[in-house]
Amino acid sequence: MASMVEGCLENGDSLIELDWNSPEVVKSLMSFSKITVLHRYIFAMLAVEHRYDYRKNADIYEEGPELIDAIERLLEAYDVPFKKYADFRSPIAVDEATTRADYPFHLWFLSQEDKFELLWEKMTDEVFHLLFANRSFLLNFNIALAEFVRSNVKLPQDFLDNNGSIRRVTIPKWVRDAVFYRDHGRCVLCYTDISGLLALDRLDQFDHIVPLANGGVNDPCNIQLMCEACNLRKGGGEAVTGRRYPAWWPE
Numbered sequence: 001m002a003s004m005v006e007g008c009l010e011n012g013d014s015l016i017e018l019d020w021n022s023p024e025v026v027k028s029l030m031s032f033s034k035i036t037v038l039h040r041y042i043f044a045m046l047a048v049e050h051r052y053d054y055r056k057n058a059d060i061y062e063e064g065p066e067l068i069d070a071i072e073r074l075l076e077a078y079d080v081p082f083k084k085y086a087d088f089r090s091p092i093a094v095d096e097a098t099t100r101a102d103y104p105f106h107l108w109f110l111s112q113e114d115k116f117e118l119l120w121e122k123m124t125d126e127v128f129h130l131l132f133a134n135r136s137f138l139l140n141f142n143i144a145l146a147e148f149v150r151s152n153v154k155l156p157q158d159f160l161d162n163n164g165s166i167r168r169v170t171i172p173k174w175v176r177d178a179v180f181y182r183d184h185g186r187c188v189l190c191y192t193d194i195s196g197l198l199a200l201d202r203l204d205q206f207d208h209i210v211p212l213a214n215g216g217v218n219d220p221c222n223i224q225l226m227c228e229a230c231n232l233r234k235g236g237g238e239a240v241t242g243r244r245y246p247a248w249w250p251e
Helices: 001-007 012-016 023-030 037-056 058-063 063-076 102-112 113-132 135-152 171-181 228-234
Strands: 204-208 223-227
Touching: 001 037, 001 063, 001 113, 012 037, 012 135, 023 037, 023 204, 037 058, 037 113, 058 063, 058 102, 058 113, 063 113, 102 204, 113 135, 171 223, 204 228, 223 228
Parallel strands: none
Antiparallel strands: 204 223
8 A cells, every 4th residue: 555655646646636625634734733744645545546446346346256355354454343245235236237336346335435434544544654754755745745735725824934935833842753763863864873872962953855945844744854964054955855774783
């Protein structure tokens, strides 16, 4: 699922699947929310992918009971209550005129779509865990998000500075803690240890991967750890992150 979400991002227009009419979605761009923009994007991609698959390939699921069994095992694994397909009574009999949308399998899915949405919510948390640790993905995600918002989303003036960029806000401690541990207490660019465990003369700086001046957002997924020197050099310039990850043990 993480690979699928990463592939969806290759088409920046996929961001249109978020509910941009929702005040909560727009607000999450401007003030840090524990339900991040990335959470919302992951859920949207899972929902789009599965809804499309269950409708387009309804006949294949009908002809392959083992495929339906796999879906039911997935629901059970995530402790999602649902009605088994064997207990479902479709109001439509399959004949040559039956469309994929009317196949019993697809109607079974629609009859308890809220259960599948609960499944996607739980899967979203796991996919987020993987992708939040991947700064290369976060860089691409935030660049695509900045471009999409700039062209398609009207932001409230109250949250913008004089240049039309999202106004800087205080980064909450829970965001700083998450980013600090994700980046192992090291600057993502020069890899200097700024944990305070090895040296006390280092100052940690929390940096927007895509600067606010370039359309970046106040979202946990757009924050990374930097030393003071690297942060000053980067300033409000280009979007950049480190691509080095610490080994769990020496070679």
